[in-house]
Structure formats: C-alpha cells, structure tokens
Amino acid sequence: MTANHALYPTGMMARVLGVSQSGFYAWRDRKPSRRAQADAVLTEKTGAFHGRSELTYGSPRINAGLLDESIQAGRKRVERLMKAAGLRGARKRKCVTTGIRDKRHRPAADMADRNFYADAPNVLWGEPTRAIGSNASANDITFVPTWAGFIYLPVVLYTFSRRIAGSATG
16 A cells, blocks of 8 residues: 555555455554564674575574574574565475496407507607697586576597687587
C-alpha cells in the first residue's frame, strides 16, 4: 500500500486488500520488533563474516564464526538472513571425469618416457625430428571448467624454446 500511495487512495486500497485503514496506519508507524532489530544486527555481522571470507563462507561456517564470538543464532536463521541479504557461499566444484579409457584397447606407448626436454632445436629424445616450424613439439589438451561448462584448450608447445606454437579453444 505504501508503494502505491501516490496512485490510489488509502481507503480504496484497504477495501480491496481486506484490511482496515487504521490497521495500515498502525502498522506503518510501529517501530520494528525486537526480533527484527536483532535480525538487522545479525545480518550486519553475517555480512562482515562473509566479506572477511572473500565471499566464500556459507551459512555453516558463518554460524560457527558467530558461535566463536558467543553470538547465539541457529543455522536456519543465518541461512534465512543470508538469503534475504543476497549472500551466497562459494560452492565446491564437483569432480568431473573428462575421459574414460576403453579397456579393450592397449594404451599408447610412452615414446617420450615423460621427458619433455630438448637439448637443441629439431632434436627431441636424442633423434632429429621434423615438426611444425622446424622445431620439435609436444601437444596437450586441457579441460578448463567455466560456469557454462568445460572449454577444451589444445596446445602445441616447442620443446626446446618452451614457446607455444599454437592454441585454440572450443
């Protein structure tokens, strides 16, 4: 009713909503209850804890922090106040398997023996090689988690100079 006070008369809004006009004015002029005042103080302390945690703490950790400062508040109350204030804790990322090896096939042989160091250009693992840009290279694909899902990042790396020859996202 307060928001539409400039558009419609209070008496008409009271009739439409089924409340008394005097009840509306009594509610409007009443000071906040003790519970509402305590909620305002608790919301301020909750926001301070949330800010100190770099916006990562959720209601269980904030509630534990309040208890450490001898402030009694239930976890559900802290949850309600955080939700009303628009505060959310950071969620842990779920572990995602990006590739599953087919057990029917043998894994590829490790020709590099996990040694990705080249002593000279065009020489990798002791043998002259022909590769992109006349330099021996190694390849890798990385899965980068984002809010929208995974982005695939393949990279080609020159082993001698350690420079990236090329990359793409998709």
